[in-house]
Amino acid sequence: MSQTGDIFHPPVVVRPPTRGARPYRRVEIYGRTVGRATSPEDVAEFVRRAGVDEPDLDDPELVAWRGGDRTVWAQPEQAT
Secondary structure, three states, rough: OOOOOOOOOOOEEEEOOOOOOOEEEEEEEOEEEEEEEEEEEHHHHHHHHHOOOOOOOOOOOOOEEEOOOOOOOOOOOOOO
């Protein structure tokens, strides 16, 4: 696949969750923002629209999860 020393970037990047009452995660495909996801199903739909019939959201060669995996959809509460 890639040789040692190559930098590999998956085509899909799911950014960390936003703060607020209705958090979401921004989804990018090949560096372009394609939408806001509120669940893994939303991410899968964006990937299907990009041409992958049955996306495996756990495949690190397809999806990079930033700020938490596919189970994280809100920022942790800050201690005051």
